[in-house]
Amino acid sequence: MDDSRETFGPKAFVTGFPVKHSRSPLIHGYWLKTLDLPGSYRAHEVAPEAFADFIRRLKDGSSGFVGGNVTIPHKELAFRLADNPDALSRELGATNTLWLEDGVLHATNTDGRGFTANLDERHPGWDRHGIAVIFGAGGASRAIIQAVRDRGFKEIHVVNRTVKRAHELADRFGPKVHAHPAGALAEVMKGAGLFVNTTSLGMDGEVAPKLDFTPLAAEAVVTDIVYVPLKTPILAQAQEQGFPIVDGLGMLLHQAVPGFEKWFGKRPVVDAALRALIIADVEAH
Ligand code: ATR
Numbered sequence: 001m002d003d004s005r006e007t008f009g010p011k012a013f014v015t016g017f018p019v020k021h022s023r024s025p026l027i028h029g030y031w032l033k034t035l036d037l038p039g040s041y042r043a044h045e046v047a048p049e050a051f052a053d054f055i056r057r058l059k060d061g062s063s064g065f066v067g068g069n070v071t072i073p074h075k076e077l078a079f080r081l082a083d084n085p086d087a088l089s090r091e092l093g094a095t096n097t098l099w100l101e102d103g104v105l106h107a108t109n110t111d112g113r114g115f116t117a118n119l120d121e122r123h124p125g126w127d128r129h130g131i132a133v134i135f136g137a138g139g140a141s142r143a144i145i146q147a148v149r150d151r152g153f154k155e156i157h158v159v160n161r162t163v164k165r166a167h168e169l170a171d172r173f174g175p176k177v178h179a180h181p182a183g184a185l186a187e188v189m190k191g192a193g194l195f196v197n198t199t200s201l202g203m204d205g206e207v208a209p210k211l212d213f214t215p216l217a218a219e220a221v222v223t224d225i226v227y228v229p230l231k232t233p234i235l236a237q238a239q240e241q242g243f244p245i246v247d248g249l250g251m252l253l254h255q256a257v258p259g260f261e262k263w264f265g266k267r268p269v270v271d272a273a274l275r276a277l278i279i280a281d282v283e284a285h
Pocket residue numbers: 135136137138139140141160161162163165198199200201
């Protein structure tokens with residue numbers, strides 16, 4: 001079945017520049033295989049200057065793709081070039097998931113859904129406190145702020161080294177979102193039930209600063225969007241201090257679900273074997 005699966009089914013892509021680090025082909029390839037569906041999902045590197053032409057060929061059907069994922073640095077341009085971006089991607093000004101329907105290019109952003117689905121799976125009740133601290137104000141924090149707000153949190157504190165970026169996000173996402181400089185971290189952690197690291201601190205073996213999580217609410221959960229390593233230095237510290245932790249791998253897996261369903265017609269499930277497959281790949285590199 002393998003050859004015919006790839007030859008005859010819908011074709012989807014992940015595009016970025018570079019894109020070879022992407023684990024999305026492994027994820028979608030696993031689902032195509034285990035659900036025994038025809039189709040292919042491939043990494044497709046496109047340089048920034050060639051991206052508009054790539055989207056033109058997607059729209060006119062000449063590329064043969066039904067849609068795909070978009071990663072750095074194309075998320076903003078893909079959003080602007082889409083015919084019908086949904087409300088989530090319009091507020092973010094960025095998309096990570098595109099699909100064609102009757103020649104119309106639709107766009108959404110699934111990172112926020114990936115974030116909440118991961119916590120729902122691994123730590124049900126994570127949202128009951130209604131107060132969150134989001135550490136970092138880069139591109140990755142936006143979808144998380146949006147998702148936490150849409151989940152009904154009443155206070156969202158964005159803390160960032162460059163406070164101007166935190167203020168930009170507070171302005172974008174409305175009155176529940178408050179901006180703070182890094183020095184305010186201990187203060188805003190008081191009583192919060194969710195701490196999310198969206199900074200690159202501790203990624204790929206980098207040293208992370210010492211953080212004191214004890215001001216958080218007693219039943220608070222700490223999560224990180226970085227998944228290499230799986231237990232980041234920030235998560236390790238939180239665990240040592242007695243807090244439950246949720247790693248970032250599930251966000252990557254769950255954000256892939258809506259796209260797969262659009263392109264290949266069946267809703268896939270994030271299971272333990274998929275998680276193990278990606279962990280093995282991370283460990284091999
Ligand atoms: P992404 O789009 O992946 O979120 P980014 O836009 O480069 O990446 O943002 C990285 C985040 O990590 C930012 O919040 C950044 O803080 P600044 O806005 O002040 O740059 C944060 N970050 C990176 N290195 C940091 C460090 N050494 N100390 C504190 N924050 C850091």
